[in-house]
Amino acid sequence: MIRVKLHWLWRAVDQDGYILDEILQTRRNTEAARRLLTRLLKRQGVRPARMITDKLKFYRAARRQMCLSIRHLSHKGLNNRAENSHLPLRKREHIMQKFRSPGGCQRFVSVFSAIRNLSGTSASITTAFSRHIHRIRAFAQWSSATALSV
Template sequence: MSKEVVSYKRHRFPREVIAHAVWLYFRFPLSFRLIEEMLLERGLIVSYETIRRWSQKFGAAFARSLRRKAARPGDIWHLDEVRIVIHGQPHWLWRAVDQDGYILDEILQSRRNTQAAQRLLTRLLKKQGIRPARMVTDKLGSYGAARRKLRLTVRHLSHKGLNNRAENSHLPLRKRERIMQKFRSPGGCQRFVSVFSAVRNLFIPPASIDNALARHIHRIRAFAQWNKATLLTA
């Protein structure tokens, strides 16, 4: 019997309401106060602070469940980093996506150097369990240096114009960052993006899906998987 990793015990609201509020927060660029208003329109009086606590408590558990059931990602890794300022201090969110835009991993670090790139690659190799067929990056030399240090013998394409897949993956997070009026701490940023990316991976159709019917089917399956992850269905 599988172990239940999500528990709704001692919560006044039913699991359907909790899971829906968490889904709204991580799926769409909405503030806690806007979600409070949306639930009120449905006759549910829930404070924005309660929604914030639900997101913190249940978001990570939902994301872990989603990752266990995730489809096998592609074998082309697009790597990039984006600057995030937290309390006036610059940080770098290092991210890897596959050829379909599926987020493989991301890690917030205070440096933009070879050591930081090596840490991302090491995590990727451990989590994916395989080496990529090809690695695509921009012109930042840290990627090539990290690849050599790890003795990673894969084809490495280093060209800004070839890495639009990774660069475009930063845009949804940038939108959320503006809605949230910046992140409050590095740990909070890392926790948010880990859940945000898991939910986005589930609901956003891969780039290979190019017709309305296939996208519709993809979203129906995504909702079914979400309901299982949040224990709304068996």
């Protein structure tokens, strides 16, 4: 809820937990679901083999409107990866004492997700040494990206 108006954060997450796209919208209907799917397909460039969502009926309607032949699964436990990816953002939102405006929230979410994708580890990395190497590479990328912007 931002300034007494309810907003929905639509999020697409891949099988490794990386956040692909996020949109903050005031509606939770077919048009909003279609907007997320359209943005996601444009950014990714390729169509996914399957799409796992919660049981919201608007995903099915949006997929039908767009004539997508993607295998669509909606089951209570299948979208746990996407639901759990909200937790770090919600913790940060609590620390910041909520968001003041929708635009500020959208900007924060996109930057927060990009940094989280860079520094977070994949589910396929299992050893401590691999995680350590991944973290060193992430900090090196972050250093080079911030040095270019100065």
